[in-house]
Amino acid sequence: MRILVLGFTGYLGGHVVEHLRALPGARVFGGGRSPDAELDIDLATARTDGLAKTLASAAPDAVINCAGSTDGDAVTLAEVNSRGPAVLCAALREAAPSARLVHLGSAAEYGPGTPDTRVTEASATRPVTPYGATKLAGTVTVTTSGLDAVVLRVGNPVGPGAPPTGLPGR
Template identity: 70%
Template sequence: MRILVLGHTGYLGAHVTGRLAVLPGVRVLGGGRSAAADVFVDLAFDSVGRLAEKLASAAPDAVVNCAGATGGDPVTLAEVNARGPAVLCAALARARPTARLVHLGSAAEYGPGTDRVFVPESAAACPVTVYGATKLAGTVTVSASGLDAVVLRVGNPVGAGAPASGLPGRVAALLREAGTGPDAVLRLGDLSAYRDFVDVRDVARAVARAVTAPGPLPPVLNVGGGEAVLVRDLVHRLADIAGFRGRVEEQGAGSARSEQVFWQCSDISAAAEVLGWRPAYSLDRSLAALWSAGVHQEGDRPS
């Protein structure tokens, strides 16, 4: 089985590639913009025709799209997160119409949740950020493509290699800068929001299940930790792992998204039923892996 992983050098992509590579009878092809890529792909700029030629030549039995932009200006987010999946679906339909497509979406597509309510895939999507809106556009395109496709709506991934653009990676970077002295201070915004954190290794496991599961699959499956975690609790647990002896100060408001999305937690029962997948790693193990590995400063977009 030949599996093409787009965004194979990114945070999620690297873990997915490593997981797929150990499956028996699988050959993984890396797709991206780096010199190490087996297939040079830039979803923000490739035309449908050109990408179809590349897909026909690579002849994958499955494609996993881990490429995505998490930050930057709205144009970049739209090019990578919205245009990219559209071009990919059109090219696949032309060159490899029977290949399975596993596309990584985001829980940010749901927008604000209701306190203590776990969000199922059938919930209305009401993103409050440009990132969430562009990821939703990609999900809609993939779901309506007519391909053998599934979108995995990923919660907040945490673990080795977490980029500093996300909260866990940013906190780890700040802890390293602060040191472990008793006078050290970690200054952050409001930490009262609740989020669903999932180990990046569990995300990779879910992808492997989705690639190899008999079809057809539901158009969207939630992949999260299945638990709403107080962000303040995550920060203090990571600080303990780091041996931080100073104090944590919350100054002012948190991020704009935290103000608008106080509670978010996904219902992951469908992934358990369809894929036989459940999270295997605790949050403490995820944070320990993050701290041990250091902080990767790049985002998920293939380079």
């Protein structure tokens, strides 16, 4: 199985790649802006036609989108978290329409809970920050893309290498 992991040098992407590369028969490609990337893919600036060519050459059976931004101004967040998934979905429909897409969303899409109300997967989305709003826009794009796609809304991941910008890293 050929698996493309976008954002493979990030906190979550690094862990995903490590686990996938241990699977027998998995051929894992790292895609992103890093000089270490096997495939040069910047979802914040990619054009659909160029990304489609890159995807066609990689011929992935699955794409795991771990690319995203948790900090920055609203424009930066929108470019990566909203525009990125839209370009990715358009390129996949053109170049690899049968590839499975796994997109990492965020629990911030739900917005805050209350002391009396638990936030569950069935809770309504009502983000209160630009980060949550841009991640929700990406989720809507993926879930309405017509692709074989799933969104995993990540809460507060904890583990080795946690970035200093998040609560676990502090």
